[in-house]
């Protein structure tokens with residue numbers, strides 16, 4: 235009986251000792267961990283980029299100096315603040331003991347595992363969560379787990395122009411079908427270098443569908459095609475509603491980027507009754523009785539003001 239009590243007291247003492255040791259450990263670990271983090275945050279290399287370039291002096295890495303990020307005269311630029319570590323984070327343990335740098339960009343494959351996409355993007359957004367990028371969070375591209383560096387190459391290499399703005403090939407490397415559309419007969423002059431995808435889209439996020447640069451399709455189009463904006467005395471309803479009802483802005487095989495050729499385009503909505511539209515029979519022989527308006531002509535030969543008319547008697551969009 236007594237020996238059992240002694241045993242259980244001993245056990246209890248043992249448990250208490252172990253517990254207090256554990257608690258003691260925790261108590262002693264926690265502040266020291268926080269301390270490491272704090273000091274790591276403050277331990278930017280005193281000699282800045284010079285510290286890093288002792289080992290990283292290769293043309294791809296140093297090409298960052300040819301970009302705006304490497305320009306110390308731009309206020310707030312990385313090289314006006316902590317140089318390399320403005321993006322890669324304070325990394326004293328990398329310098330002294332070759333542990334991983336704090337932020338490793340890209341998809342991985344190097345010696346060190348890459349940081350999470352979120353951590354990578356946060357490094358950029360710490361300076362860039364402004365202007366065009368305020369809608370990045372929850373945008374289609376953010377939700378699809380794209381990183382800023384999926385589109386922007388920050389060490390662009392020795393032969394680059396110094397600009398960090400991606401070209402349309404970057405977009406089309408993922409949006410393959412857009413490449414074939416832009417090669418169609420009728421297209422916006424993107425591959426001619428006069429426009430970019432970003433003239434109509436904000437790749438960083440948008441309140442509109444399809445990442446449009448403006449809040450509606452028509453507002454986007456009429457930033458350039460101002461003469462189509464209206465209001466007109468005589469509106470054509472589908473035009474006021476949505477330009478893409480008739481046009482595909484990425485390119486089509488029909489003239490004027492029309493998705494379908496008139497008269498079929500128009501007859502998708504307008505009854506054949508007024509201008510009977512069975513111009514040809516199946517074997518291309520004119521059908522007797524077809525409205526003369528349709529023979530050899532498209533609707534727009536007469537209805538020239540298909541986008542709307544300001545002429546007092548333009549209600550039929552003919553003038």
Ligand code: HEC
Nearest residue numbers: 279285286288289318319322325328329335338344345346
């Ligand atoms: C003592 C040499 C040395 C110094 C100093 C040094 N590094 Fe490194 N760093 C390396 C080595 C070795 C690697 C691994 C090989 C590689 O991936 O190029 C590396 C890799 C990296 C990577 C690549 C991670 C990846 O795989 O994409 C980054 C980023 C990096 N270092 C940033 C820095 C920064 C920023 C500094 C200055 C604060 C710095 N390094 C200082 C030796 C060094």
Ligand code: HEC
Nearest residue numbers: 283286290294298303312317318321339340383387388389
């Ligand atoms: C504006 C942010 C930024 C700055 C400043 C910056 N880097 Fe990077 N670094 C990146 C990104 C993003 C990548 C991923 C590859 C890319 O986009 O070029 C990268 C990749 C790297 C790599 C791995 C790829 C390679 O080519 O080996 C190294 C090493 C590196 N950086 C070192 C440095 C050093 C050293 C400096 C300072 C001289 C520096 N970085 C300045 C953002 C930055």
Ligand code: HEC
Nearest residue numbers: 302309310311312320321357358361382386396397398399
């Ligand atoms: C320390 C702040 C800082 C960080 C971090 C930073 N940038 Fe920048 N970035 C700038 C400044 C400042 C400019 C120049 C703005 C100007 O044109 O006046 C700039 C310019 C740019 C430009 C336009 C360059 C051009 O050629 O017109 C792009 C794109 C860009 N940054 C992307 C990034 C990405 C992606 C990251 C993350 C890998 C990043 N930045 C990290 C401060 C930063």
Ligand code: HEC
Nearest residue numbers: 355358359362370375380381382384385399400432437438
């Ligand atoms: C899907 C591709 C894509 C992604 C992802 C992307 N960008 Fe961009 N970014 C672009 C394009 C395209 C432009 C050029 C816009 C233009 O010409 O108006 C640009 C321009 C910029 C500029 C320069 C703006 C100016 O007015 O000069 C900065 C800064 C920038 N991006 C930062 C970022 C940051 C930070 C991220 C991540 C949160 C990011 N980008 C993600 C495609 C992208």
Ligand code: HEC
Nearest residue numbers: 374375378380384385404405408431432435437443444445
């Ligand atoms: C790394 C791959 C990648 C790159 C590069 C890329 N995108 Fe995307 N994009 C996606 C994914 C993934 C989605 C979402 C799924 C989808 O709709 O295809 C998407 C969606 C979109 C959408 C449709 C949004 C919607 O609401 O349906 C537009 C518009 C778009 N991207 C434009 C661009 C433009 C412009 C660029 C170049 C500045 C670009 N993308 C570069 C992968 C990419």
Ligand code: HEC
Nearest residue numbers: 402405406409412422430431433434435444451478483484
């Ligand atoms: C002249 C304006 C304009 C240009 C330039 C443009 N787009 Fe679009 N894009 C639109 C409009 C408007 C929509 C939405 C209506 C629709 O679905 O056709 C759209 C929709 C999209 C969509 C989502 C729906 C779909 O069709 O797949 C993607 C992805 C896209 N664009 C990618 C691109 C890429 C990549 C580029 C550059 C190569 C580009 N766009 C250039 C106007 C444009």
Ligand code: HEC
Nearest residue numbers: 420421423433434454455457458477478481483489490491
């Ligand atoms: C950034 C300016 C810009 C925006 C935005 C824009 N366009 Fe254009 N558009 C052009 C240019 C430039 C041309 C070529 C003019 C030329 O070749 O003479 C053009 C030509 C056209 C053409 C005639 C093509 C032909 O083969 O004759 C149509 C149709 C058109 N755009 C429709 C649209 C639609 C629809 C939108 C909105 C989704 C739109 N555009 C947005 C600049 C723009």
Ligand code: HEC
Nearest residue numbers: 452455456459462472473476477479480481490496534540
């Ligand atoms: C009901 C169909 C329809 C709608 C909707 C429509 N268009 Fe058109 N668009 C046409 C037709 C048809 C042509 C060819 C006219 C011709 O052959 O004379 C054309 C031609 C064009 C052209 C090139 C010739 C010119 O008139 O400059 C531009 C640019 C254009 N449209 C822009 C737009 C814009 C911007 C919108 C939206 C505000 C729009 N279109 C909406 C049917 C439409």
Ligand code: HEC
Nearest residue numbers: 470471472479496499500502503533534537540549550551
């Ligand atoms: C997406 C459907 C749609 C398409 C495609 C379309 N229209 Fe229309 N159109 C309408 C609507 C809706 C009205 C307004 C009808 C009304 O007010 O009774 C209209 C009105 C008209 C009017 C004035 C008719 C009237 O009663 O005053 C003419 C003319 C016309 N369209 C010609 C055309 C031509 C030519 C085309 C082809 C280039 C075309 N439409 C393509 C929907 C369309």
Ligand code: HEC
Nearest residue numbers: 497500501504508509511527528531532533535536537550
């Ligand atoms: C030879 C010239 C000509 C051609 C080609 C033509 N139209 Fe017309 N259309 C007219 C004239 C003129 C009027 C007005 C007649 C009137 O007010 O009595 C008209 C009236 C209309 C109206 C208004 C009908 C209404 O109820 O008031 C519509 C819709 C229309 N056309 C659509 C079309 C379509 C669709 C095509 C092509 C399939 C077409 N037109 C081809 C000359 C033409």
